[in-house]
Amino acid sequence: MPPTKDRYHHGALREELLRASLHLIETEGLAAVSLRKVARAAGVSPGAPYHHFADRSALLAALSSRGFELLRDRLAAACTSADTIMGTMIAMADAYVRFAREQPAYFRLMFRPELSQPEKNPETEHAGDAAFAVLEDAVAEAIHAGALPAAEADTLIMAWWAMAHGLASLEIDGKLVKRAGEMGTTADALAERITRLFAGLIETAQHTRSLE
Incomplete structure (x- = not known):
């Protein structure tokens, strides 16, 4: 050699x-x-x-950072693909799930801080924050446009993340496909229905609040 x-x-x-x-x-x-x-x-x-x-954690941290960079790019691209605020939120959720499906190795690593040890390798946390900032910016834009309530911005961000990440985790574990099949649909269609339901609940809550 x-x-x-x-x-x-x-x-x-x-x-x-x-x-x-x-x-x-x-x-x-x-x-x-x-x-x-x-x-x-x-x-x-x-x-x-x-x-x-320097060690295994540094290697995994570098790989995890690369994953977050790829996810950030996909979320950013999703933001430009929709014509409405809610459409943007739906497109971003779809991008999140597709990323997990197409890059499961990255996805399984990115949310394992005990492996990448961010206290020793802060670049991974910075990369994760940059990806999260795409969601924060989208919500800030929605608030500025009057589509989402400013008082609940942090809650809405976490709710969206929980929904998208939950769907992505179910996807790579095969649970979303299995359940979709039992319901007579596809994983993509089921994920879209869930994200549209989530967006609809936000819109309904916002409309109700405006009438009070």
């Missing part, structure tokens, strides 16, 4: 280690990831990963 420096330039080695880590999670689960095993999967010496990652 050629020396590491002959096989990868500096940036390429880091990317290859992240790719190998993601593949291990996809095929063997989170417990399979170790710096030694990742090095073997990448075809480099056991010491090579330490040029980029």
Whole structure:
């Protein structure tokens, strides 16, 4: 095997280690990831990963940060795809669930702080905050437009996150597909019905409040 420096330039080695880590999670689960095993999967010496990652948590933190960046981009794209405030909220929920379905390895890792250890690797928490900020900005815009009540902004943000994250978790665990099948529909259709119901409840509550 050629020396590491002959096989990868500096940036390429880091990317290859992240790719190998993601593949291990996809095929063997989170417990399979170790710096030694990742090095073997990448075809480099056991010491090579330490040029980029101090330990396993640093490696997982970098991978988790990448996941949050991808999620942030998807949520941001969803914000530009709808014509109405409620449409935006629905599109963002759909993007959240689709991300979990298409990137389950990232999703399973991103919300495991005991693995990425944000107290040692704060960049992961910053990446998560950036993704969350897309939702906060969307709600702030809805409040500014009068579509959502300002007094309940924080509650609405957490309610939306709980709904979207719950659907995403059910999706990657196979529960959403199973239940949708029992109901004679698809997972996508069921998730959309739930998010539309959620949006409708907010709209109804806002309308009722305006009449008081």
